[in-house]
Amino acid sequence: MRTIIYIIQKEFLQIFRDKFMGKAIFAIPIIQMVILVYAATFEIKHIDLLVVDRDGSSASTELINKFRGSTFFTVHKKQLTENEIKAVLDEGTVDLAMVIPQKFEASIHRDQNAKVQFLIDAVNGTAGELALAYCRATVMSYSKELLIEELGFTQGVVQAIKISSRYWFNPNMNYKIFMAPGILAILITVIAWFMTGMNLVKEKESGTIEQLNVSPIQKYQFILGKLIPFLIIGLFDLSFGLVLAKLLYNVPFVGSLSTLFLFTLIYLFAILGIGLFISTISNTQQQVLFVSFFFVMIFVLMSGLFTPVENMPRWGQVINWFNPLAYCSRVIRMVLLKGSNIHDIRFEMLIMFIYGIVTNTLAVWRYRKTS
Template sequence: MRTLKFLLQKEFKQIFRSKSIIFSIVFAPIIQLILMPLAANYEVKNIYVAFVDHDHSSYSQKLINRVYSSIYFKAAPYSASYDDAMHLIEQNKADIIVEIPQGFEDNLVRESHDKLYLAVNAINGTKAGVGSGYLGSIIRDFNQDIQLQWKQPGHFAEAQTIDVVTNNWYNPYMSYFLFMVPGLMVSLLTGIGAFSASLNIVREKEIGTIEQINVTPIRKYHFLLGKLIPYWCLGMIVFTIGMLVSRLIYGIVPVGSIPLLYGFLAVYLLTLLGAGLLISTYSDTQQQAVSVAFFFVLIFNFISGIFTPIDSMPEWAKVLAYISPISHFAQVMRMVVLKGSGWSDVLPHLGAVFALGVVLNTWAVLNYRKTT
């Protein structure tokens, strides 16, 4: 225990003397948490719509006004023909073309139906999908209004009577930040956790100090614990800073219990640092360690469900996501912060992360050799 105490003393001294560590632990997360949610925003705005109006009627005018009055759409330059509008798409000045056929108003009034033609620039899939969806719902509304206006009082039944109302539970206003910020915190913490401890050990290898340590009676678990505990504490600090940032800047207050989050974090960090230690026992240089850690962090970040739902991934990715501690932590963060889940809901995730942590740490201790 005495040895461990002195190892920790030394480690903390070194950490607080290194400017880069303080930066990457205090400032980097704050800056990233402020910038990333703004940049990685899936809400689509500023969709340019080009109308090709062959009808020039009051109805076509009404439709155009209605579309442009939405906050999502902006007017592309006016074009007289479909070919003109297509040029706008080629020049990236328009995202969607709406072609209104001749006799649009007449047909609507007389025949109660007509067709519109929508052409969407699908280079940016998200923008195309969301944009045509918004546009579709505006046109549907418009259609309903007209139907009601022209229906004979006796034909009420023919009007649409099923009105689907969606209620967004746990995130009633569909706030993007509420969904994304807890996820990004997981992603940030993972980056810091996986790199810091493994880099530290490999640095001792590079500088040669590990040689001097290895001829001393220090036990290897003392040495590894001496590396693990400081970075575990730093992980806790980074998380706390992240929670403060999301509360002060995004106004996110976890619905569930904060001690539960910290409890899960404690186990999660142990697993993450175990992975870092394992990488460090296999690498001889910091460059090797970074490449390997980066490879895993990148892959597991993408399949973690932070950015895209796990349910829509192929089976093999689902298996990977199930093994990955990142996906478990991301789910738990959202469950607790948004939904207020309790201990019993979190338990399966906790078990999975803990089991992996035991495996990784044992592996790291067994693979760490004081003798080559």
């Protein structure tokens, strides 16, 4: 036990003496929580909409005004030919174009089969689809008004079934509240994983590992001595990130924080085991970085932070069983936004515990004092 304390003491001395590392522990959470939460949003604002009005009627003007009145759209009205519209879309100066054909108003009154055409820049498919959804909603609302006002339908007929929806756990669909816990999960993962991975292999590079290998330090003591400092730093960064999430985004803490910390402790144990295992099989910091990037990238993109896990193909979901970040981002959101308790997350805790036992056992096994 004393041996482990001596190792931990030495690690902390080295971490805080390192000009970069000592600051990174504070700087990384601030930067990620401020920049990424704002940037990683699904909301679309200020869609640049090109409007080509070939009708010039009062009906078309009214429809255009509907778009003008919405905060989602910035309307650019121009008279362009089909080819010119395509050119403008290619340039990317507008996100989508709406073409109101001739006799738009006339057809509303005559055969109730008026058409508008939308042309979308779908390079960013998700954004394009969302933009079209907004457009559709705007046109539909105008169409409803027409039915009631011009054609004398009653409100009841137009809206035979009204869908009433309420978003639970995030009632205002505030993306920041959704993203902040996810970013926090990435944050502690990356800090813990990379710091511990780099730390062990640094001893290999400087040759001090040989001096430790020839000492009576036992393998489990060595691994624990390398693990505990970064466990503490990870938990510290979780607290720090939570404070930022509260101050900056007023993220609700519906569940108990002790539940969250308990889960994170187990989760970090698993993540640190991965970092240590990778560094026991690597000889240089470059190797650790390369292998770590490979896995972190997969873990982050598949974690369900940016795309719903449910949309992945079956095999993708199976891979995700082995993705610790998927469990972590799910649990942080569950506890913070939904108020889940230990009983609700027992499955995730058990999986992460087993994960940690496996990765750390691998690390201890693969660390060789005698070759």
